Amino acid sequence: MGTFKIEGGHPLNGIVQPQGAKNEALQILCAVLLTDQKITISNIPDIIDVNKLITLLENLGVSVEKIDRNTYSFQADQVNMAYLESDKFREEGKSLRGSIMIVGPLLARFGKGYIPKPGGDKIGRRRLDTHFEGFINLGATFRYNREEYFYGVEAPNGLTGTYMLLDEASVTGTANIVMAAVLAKGTTTIYNAACEPYLQQLCKMLNAMGAKITGVGSNLLTIEGVECLGGCTHQILPDMIEIGSWIGLAAMTRSEVTIKNVSWENLGVIPTAFRKLGITIEKVNEDDIFIPAHTNGYEIKGDIDGSILTISDAPWPGLTPDLLSIFLVVAAQARGEVLIHQKMFESRLFFVDKLIDMGAKIILCDPHRAVIIGHDFKSQLKATKMSSPDIRAGISLLIAALSAKGTSVIQNIDQIDRGYENIDERLRALGAKIERLD
Ligand SMILES: CC(=O)N[C@H]1[C@@H](OP(=O)(O)OP(=O)(O)OC[C@H]2O[C@@H](n3ccc(=O)[nH]c3=O)[C@H](O)[C@@H]2O)O[C@H](CO)[C@@H](O)[C@@H]1O
Ligand SMILES: C=C(OP(=O)(O)O)C(=O)O
Missing domain, CATH: 3.65.10.10 (Enolpyruvate transferase domain)
Incomplete structure (x- = not known):
C-alpha cells in the first residue's frame, strides 16, 4: 500500500x-459483453478499478486491444463462461464494485451470470437486491450461496420483458437490468430507474449498438428487446x-x-x-x-x-x-x-x-x-x-x-x-x- x-x-x-468518468467506464466496459462485434471506447480513465475490470474481461476471453493510454477496443467473440466457476474469478470478481455489472449482459447473452459479493468502498451496507429482483422479474432463477457470498442467476430459455417498479433507484442495479433487458423477448418497462448522466450514456451506447431504449434521462425506461447487438464507438464523459x-x-x-x-x-x-x-x-x-x-x-x-x-x-x-x-x-x-x-x-x-x-x-x-x-x-x-x-x-x-x-x-x-x-x-x-x- x-x-x-x-x-x-x-x-x-x-x-x-x-x-474520463470512473462510474461510466465501469458500466460501458461491461456492455462490451453484449455483442461479438468490436467496440472501441475512448476517454477510459487509467485507474485501478477500471484496469481491474479490463483484466477481468480479458480473463473472461474478451480480446482487448490498447490503442493509447485511454482508448481501447474490445471484442467478446470468444467468451469463456467456465472462468465464472474458477477460484481466480472468485478473487477477481469481488475486488471492485463495478464487476457486478457483468451479470446482466452475461445472463442476457449466455443464459447465466455469476458473481461473488463485489467489493468497492467500505462505506456501509451495499445491498444488491434491486439487481437480482430485476433479473427475477425478467424470468431468471436466482440462487445465493451464503457460505461463499456467491450469487447466481440462470435463464437457459432466455429472458422475457415485463413491467417493473424498482425498490430503489440503484445506479448499478438499473444499468444491470437495462443490459439484461435489451436482449429479452418483448418489452420491458423500468419505473424508478436511476437516470444519472452515466446511465444515459450507457443507454445511448446500447442504442448505437442496435438496442431500442426510450425514456433515456427519465426514471421511466422502455426497452423493446432485440435479437442481437452490434459494434460501436463510444466516448466516456x-x-x-x-x-x-x-x-x-x-x-x-x-x-x-x-x-x-x-x-x-x-x-x-x-x-x-x-x-x-x-x-x-x-x-x-x-x-x-x-x-x-x-x-x-x-x-x-x-x-x-x-x-x-x-x-x-x-x-x-x-x-x-x-x-x-x-x-x-x-x-x-x-x-x-x-x-x-x-x-x-x-x-x-x-x-x-x-x-x-x-x-x-x-x-x-x-x-x-x-x-x-x-x-x-x-x-x-x-x-x-x-x-x-x-x-x-x-x-x-x-x-x-x-x-x-x-x-x-x-x-x-x-x-x-x-x-x-x-x-x-x-x-x-x-x-x-x-x-x-x-
Ligand atoms: C460503480 C458505481 O457506479 N458506483 C456508484 C453507484 O453505486 P451503487 O450502484 O452500488 O449504488 P446504489 O445506487 O445501488 O445505492 C447507493 C446507496 O444508496 C441507497 N439508495 C439508493 C437509491 C435510493 O433511491 N435510495 C437509497 O437510499 C442504497 O440502498 C445504497 O446504500 O451509485 C452510488 C450512488 O450514487 C455511488 O455512490 C457509487 O459511486
Ligand atoms: C463509492 C464509490 O465507488 P464504488 O461504488 O466503486 O465503491 C465512489 O466512486 O465514490
Whole structure:
C-alpha cells in the first residue's frame, strides 16, 4: 500500500483536464459483453478499478486491444463462461464494485451470470437486491450461496420483458437490468430507474449498438428487446466527481484553477451546491470552469429563513453522495456553518476524526450527519499522519493536507488511485509539493 508525503500551505495555479468518468467506464466496459462485434471506447480513465475490470474481461476471453493510454477496443467473440466457476474469478470478481455489472449482459447473452459479493468502498451496507429482483422479474432463477457470498442467476430459455417498479433507484442495479433487458423477448418497462448522466450514456451506447431504449434521462425506461447487438464507438464523459474534487481543492487551497471541458450540462446541481458554500465558479469558454483564488475566503449562504444550510445527497438529479466528503472538508475553512447529511451510506463520515485531529471544527452528530463550523482561514489546519479509508475520504484528506501547515503523510493511497488518474503528477503540474513514497 503506497503513501503520499505532502507539504501543505502552498497555493496552486494552472489548468487541469478532467479524466474520463470512473462510474461510466465501469458500466460501458461491461456492455462490451453484449455483442461479438468490436467496440472501441475512448476517454477510459487509467485507474485501478477500471484496469481491474479490463483484466477481468480479458480473463473472461474478451480480446482487448490498447490503442493509447485511454482508448481501447474490445471484442467478446470468444467468451469463456467456465472462468465464472474458477477460484481466480472468485478473487477477481469481488475486488471492485463495478464487476457486478457483468451479470446482466452475461445472463442476457449466455443464459447465466455469476458473481461473488463485489467489493468497492467500505462505506456501509451495499445491498444488491434491486439487481437480482430485476433479473427475477425478467424470468431468471436466482440462487445465493451464503457460505461463499456467491450469487447466481440462470435463464437457459432466455429472458422475457415485463413491467417493473424498482425498490430503489440503484445506479448499478438499473444499468444491470437495462443490459439484461435489451436482449429479452418483448418489452420491458423500468419505473424508478436511476437516470444519472452515466446511465444515459450507457443507454445511448446500447442504442448505437442496435438496442431500442426510450425514456433515456427519465426514471421511466422502455426497452423493446432485440435479437442481437452490434459494434460501436463510444466516448466516456468527464468525471463529475473528479471535477467536484478539483473545485473543492482549488477553493480550500485558495488556488486559481481552470478545469477544461467539464461537460457543464452533465454536472447537474454540483455547481449550485458549491456556490451555496460561497465558492465562486465561473463558466468560461463554453465548457470550462474557472475558480479564482479565494483570497478573501468564502461565505456559506444560509437558507432564506436564516436557518443553517444543509447539504445532502439524493438520487440524480439530486446531489451525488460521492461528493459529500469533499463538501465537508471544504466547509472546514468556510465562513459560517453547514450540516452535511449523508443519507445513502452510513459509514462515510467517520474520517472526520482525522480532520478534527488537524484542527477542523466538526461535530459528528451520528453516522449520517456532521456539523462543520468553518475557520474562515483564521486558523490553518495542522499537518498529520493519516490513512485513507475510502476513495472520497482519501481525496478529501489529500485536500486537507494540501491546505494544512507542515508536512502530512497519507497511507493506503491505493484507495485514492482506485478513482483518480495519476493524481500526484497532475497536482505537481499545478505546483503542489507531493511525493509518492514506495
Ligand atoms: C460503480 C458505481 O457506479 N458506483 C456508484 C453507484 O453505486 P451503487 O450502484 O452500488 O449504488 P446504489 O445506487 O445501488 O445505492 C447507493 C446507496 O444508496 C441507497 N439508495 C439508493 C437509491 C435510493 O433511491 N435510495 C437509497 O437510499 C442504497 O440502498 C445504497 O446504500 O451509485 C452510488 C450512488 O450514487 C455511488 O455512490 C457509487 O459511486
Ligand atoms: C463509492 C464509490 O465507488 P464504488 O461504488 O466503486 O465503491 C465512489 O466512486 O465514490
